[in-house]
Amino acid sequence: MVKEECKALLDALNKVTACYRHMVLTIGGTSDSQNLREELKKTRQKAQELAVANRNKLTTVLKDKSVSKEDKAEFERLWVIFSTCLEILEIDMRRALELGHEFPLNVPKKHLIQTGMSGGTSGVAARAMSVQNMKYEAERNIDVVDLKDLENEINQVGEMMYEMEMKVNVPQWTVEAKQDPGAELKSTISVGASSIGMISVEENKSFCDISKVLAGIIFSAVLIIAIVLAVCVVKLS
Amino acid sequence: QIEPLMMEMQDPDTGVKTQTQRVMITNIPHAVTGNDVMQWILQRLQITQEEALHLGDLFVKYGYIYPLQEPKNLTLKTDSSLYRFQTPYFWPAQSWPADDTDYAIYLAKKNIKRKGILEEYEKEHYNMLNQKINYKWDFVIMQAKEQYKAGKERKKADRYALDCQERAYWLVNRTPPGVLDVLEYGVDRVTDPNENKKKTMDVYRREIMYYQQSIMKSRVKSSVSLGGLVKYSEQFLSNDPLLSGCLPSNPWITDDPEFWDLNAKLVEIPTRMRVERWAFNFSELIRDPKGRQNFQLFLKKEFSGENLSFWEACEDLKYGDQSKVKEKAEEIYKLFLAPGARRWINIDGTTMGITVRGLKHPHRYVLDAAQTHIYMLMKKDSYGRYLKSPIYKEMLAKAVVPQETVKKRQVKLNLIVGSGFPFGRRHLRSSPSPVILRQQEEEAKAREAATTVDITQPCHHAAQAPHPAVYTGTSTPPSTPAAPACPPAALPPSTACPSPITMAFGSTAGAEKEREPQDPSPYPSSSGRSRVAALSFGRFLKKGCWTSPAFATLSPKCPAMPHGKVQPLGEREQQLWTDTKAVSSFFQIKMDGPLESRICPIDSEKGEDNRHRACKDSGKEVICPWENPVEEGRAG
Numbered sequence: 001m002v003k004e005e006c007k008a009l010l011d012a013l014n015k016v017t018a019c020y021r022h023m024v025l026t027i028g029g030t031s032d033s034q035n036l037r038e039e040l041k042k043t044r045q046k047a048q049e050l051a052v053a054n055r056n057k058l059t060t061v062l063k064d065k066s067v068s069k070e071d072k073a074e075f076e077r078l079w080v081i082f083s084t085c086l087e088i089l090e091i092d093m094r095r096a097l098e099l100g101h102e103f104p105l106n107v108p109k110k111h112l113i114q115t116g117m118s119g120g121t122s123g124v125a126a127r128a129m130s131v132q133n134m135k136y137e138a139e140r141n142i143d144v145v146d147l148k149d150l151e152n153e154i155n156q157v158g159e160m161m162y163e164m165e166m167k168v169n170v171p172q173w174t175v176e177a178k179q180d181p182g183a184e185l186k187s188t189i190s191v192g193a194s195s196i197g198m199i200s201v202e203e204n205k206s207f208c209d210i211s212k213v214l215a216g217i218i219f220s221a222v223l224i225i226a227i228v229l230a231v232c233v234v235k236l237s
Numbered sequence: 238q239i240e241p242l243m244m245e246m247q248d249p250d251t252g253v254k255t256q257t258q259r260v261m262i263t264n265i266p267h268a269v270t271g272n273d274v275m276q277w278i279l280q281r282l283q284i285t286q287e288e289a290l291h292l293g294d295l296f297v298k299y300g301y302i303y304p305l306q307e308p309k310n311l312t313l314k315t316d317s318s319l320y321r322f323q324t325p326y327f328w329p330a331q332s333w334p335a336d337d338t339d340y341a342i343y344l345a346k347k348n349i350k351r352k353g354i355l356e357e358y359e360k361e362h363y364n365m366l367n368q369k370i371n372y373k374w375d376f377v378i379m380q381a382k383e384q385y386k387a388g389k390e391r392k393k394a395d396r397y398a399l400d401c402q403e404r405a406y407w408l409v410n411r412t413p414p415g416v417l418d419v420l421e422y423g424v425d426r427v428t429d430p431n432e433n434k435k436k437t438m439d440v441y442r443r444e445i446m447y448y449q450q451s452i453m454k455s456r457v458k459s460s461v462s463l464g465g466l467v468k469y470s471e472q473f474l475s476n477d478p479l480l481s482g483c484l485p486s487n488p489w490i491t492d493d494p495e496f497w498d499l500n501a502k503l504v505e506i507p508t509r510m511r512v513e514r515w516a517f518n519f520s521e522l523i524r525d526p527k528g529r530q531n532f533q534l535f536l537k538k539e540f541s542g543e544n545l546s547f548w549e550a551c552e553d554l555k556y557g558d559q560s561k562v563k564e565k566a567e568e569i570y571k572l573f574l575a576p577g578a579r580r581w582i583n584i585d586g587t588t589m590g591i592t593v594r595g596l597k598h599p600h601r602y603v604l605d606a607a608q609t610h611i612y613m614l615m616k617k618d619s620y621g622r623y624l625k626s627p628i629y630k631e632m633l634a635k636a637v638v639p640q641e642t643v644k645k646r647q648v649k650l651n652l653i654v655g656s657g658f659p660f661g662r663r664h665l666r667s668s669p670s671p672v673i674l675r676q677q678e679e680e681a682k683a684r685e686a687a688t689t690v691d692i693t694q695p696c697h698h699a700a701q702a703p704h705p706a707v708y709t710g711t712s713t714p715p716s717t718p719a720a721p722a723c724p725p726a727a728l729p730p731s732t733a734c735p736s737p738i739t740m741a742f743g744s745t746a747g748a749e750k751e752r753e754p755q756d757p758s759p760y761p762s763s764s765g766r767s768r769v770a771a772l773s774f775g776r777f778l779k780k781g782c783w784t785s786p787a788f789a790t791l792s793p794k795c796p797a798m799p800h801g802k803v804q805p806l807g808e809r810e811q812q813l814w815t816d817t818k819a820v821s822s823f824f825q826i827k828m829d830g831p832l833e834s835r836i837c838p839i840d841s842e843k844g845e846d847n848r849h850r851a852c853k854d855s856g857k858e859v860i861c862p863w864e865n866p867v868e869e870g871r872a873g
Contacts, residue, residue: 027326102240127386
């Protein structure tokens with residue numbers, strides 16, 4: 001029971017971290033906007049809540065001496081996953097801070113880098129927050145105001161990680177991964193027709209197709225002309 | 238600095254013109270042509286075409302702009318090939334090196350997308366990372382899946398652009414094999430140019446110190462150094478095996494190791510080229526073990542063999558074990574420098590004073606001043622006479638000129654053709670192991686030393702002082718042939734030497750006070766020490782004498798230790814010094830026994846303790862004058 005709860009919490013944190021990474025990628029690009037900054041803030045806060053919850057749960061379990069050996073190993077594995085996740089989150093947060101400083105949104109002289117993105121990240125944020133639609137309610141200059149909060153939160157996360165290291169003694173390298181290399185291939189990821197891979201595959205195919213189609217058209221045209229001529233000749237003769 | 242430029246490029250009015258890239262049915266905006274980028278750079282920075290091209294190329298190589306049509310070809314083409322700007326997250330920055338975990342996540346994502354189709358080098362990396370960060374692997378897979386799913390929440394066009402971006406980033410940061418890794422040197426620099434250092438007083442002070450030191454650095458005019466280089470090349474041209482060929486034949490070409498056999502370290506009869514080379518300059522003679530051997534013969538005739546032995550002992554000290562530094566330094570002192578030492582060397586008063594002071598806190602370079610002095614002495618004085626001496630002339634006459642192997646050119650041709658040829662092929666045997674070689678050398682030295690008779694005087698024995706290397710204040714290796722700015726022996730060593738000494742002093746200033754009151758006490762008391770101590774001292778002496786020449790032969794191959802190693806020694810020898818009892822026994826030994834009966838036990842430092850024969854030395858109570866400056870007068 002406890003294991004499932006822990007796993008669920010960890011999955012949630014994982015999801016939020018992935019979404020956060022996606023969003024940090026777009027800072028400074030053309031799909032950057034106040035909304036994005038607000039999304040970042042909300043996601044970040046959610047991530048922190050989840051992290052705290054995770055930590056509490058896992059620490060109580062790990063401190064519990066009455067846990068069996070296999071369970072303990074399992075929880076240590078979850079702990080390692082959790083700490084790695086938190087590391088990545090912290091790095092992303094720091095990056096976000098730096099990029100936020102570099103690219104303030106309301107300064108007319110500073111232009112956003114034209115990265116080719118045009119859509120927004122609201123879908124990603126909605127996924128992170130587990131809501132259907134994102135609501136934006138922040139002020140106009142959230143990008144600047146938020147940075148201070150971000151700094152504080154980074155410090156908080158840093159402290160939390162330090163505490164974690166001090167209190168829980170789980171050597172990372174002793175944990176063995178459950179999944180083999182290539183396990184991701186066996187997962188049931190629905191590769192829809194609109195996936196990126198298909199786009200590039202289509203791209204290649206499309207070039208071949210175009211030339212083939214053209215050749216086919218020309219050939220058939222020539223054939224038709226030949227048939228018509230033959231019919232005319234037959235008719236006339 | 239590229240970053241502001243990048244940002245300027247984005248200006249819709251003054252920046253680079255953008256176009257739309259067409260991928261099948263989707264349009265992805267913000268593509269730029271290479272030509273546009275170049276033109277913009279030219280205009281903005283007002284530089285030449287070549288420079289602009291190079292700069293633009295750098296943009297692409299470092300990943301600020303990535304090509305769209307040929308993603309793997311990271312160059313700027315000034316035609317209509319398309320590029321796009323990279324998102325700031327993926328800009329190269331020193332404080333954010335590309336992380337292995339991220340790379341693993343990327344590869345896993347790619348695996349999912351392409352259903353297992355990865356490039357070869359990517360597969361290798363994948364497996365390697367799996368082993369390296371195995372404990373994180375579950376996380377990697379989880380995160381990869383999640384990122385993939387999150388990516389689906391975006392527009393198709395955006396997804397495509399994202400994919401291109403990420404791919405470009407990893408092409409720059411984990412280059413495929415065979416591609417120039419631009420970041421190889423860049424990211425891991427010592428200083429981070431983007432780092433905003435607050436200009437505090439301290440920073441300025443350090444800058445000033447740095448510039449002052451660089452002004453004070455001694456510089457040589459390029460005409461002088463070029464002249465030296467030309468002279469060196471001319472002189473050594475005939476000795477160069479690549480430029481002038483070597484006799485009998487180049488072993489790498491003909492598989493004939495005769496060349497190496499003839500030029501072995503202590504071969505009986507050296508080759509003529511080698512002997513002639515000793516006449517070029519003194520450092521050539523000193524570098525060659527056979528040369529040293531020959532020189533030693535000469536010096537013995539002149540009764541100054543102790544000079545070379547001292548030099549070799551100092552070399553051994555410099556390049557030998559750190560743990561034995563203290564012992565060796567003391568042995569060398571006892572043997573060569575102390576007043577009344579058996580093989581006393583003649584150095585002037587100031588140098589002796591410096592050395593004695595330095596020996597309070599011995600480290601590797603404590604004898605450098607003395608070594609330099611002796612080196613210059615040998616160079617200026619004995620070397621000239623040596624070259625005119627019958628010993629050298631005899632060696633020159635004996636020297637062999639190996640015959641060029643017959644049909645060398647044909648042999649080479651055969652090699653090129655690839656067939657196995659009969660002439661050069663000899664039975665290949667590997668040379669004897671260095672351990673054995675060293676033992677043989679030591680035995681040979683022992684035998685030689687046993688047969689030599691030092692001319693003894695009542696107080697001073699003609700100690701053999703070896704030659705010090707040319708020691709300059711900065712850490713240049715001792716065996717550089719061209720040292721045109723060779724400073725006069727006495728002065729710079731005295732300025733240079735105190736620095737390691739002061740460093741040692743600095744670290745042990747506290748402990749010094751404790752030590753000093755202990756020191757005077759053992760000295761005045763007479764030696765009533767046990768035989769064990771006598772034996773041990775004798776052993777140490779032996780080790781000092783005999784292993785040092787053997788190690789001196791190996792010394793040219795050892796890299797010079799930087800001065801940075803001095804400070805730790807200070808701490809170590811604090812601990813050593815606390816063992817005053819053993820130390821005091823060291824200094825009060827009364828040695829009995831005649832000089833001639835001294836035979837050398839061979840202590841191979843590789844751990845073979847063949848201490849078979851005890852050493853006794855001629856009796857003389859040697860007192861260490863660390864605290865008595867009176868005795869310095871005698872040394873001068």
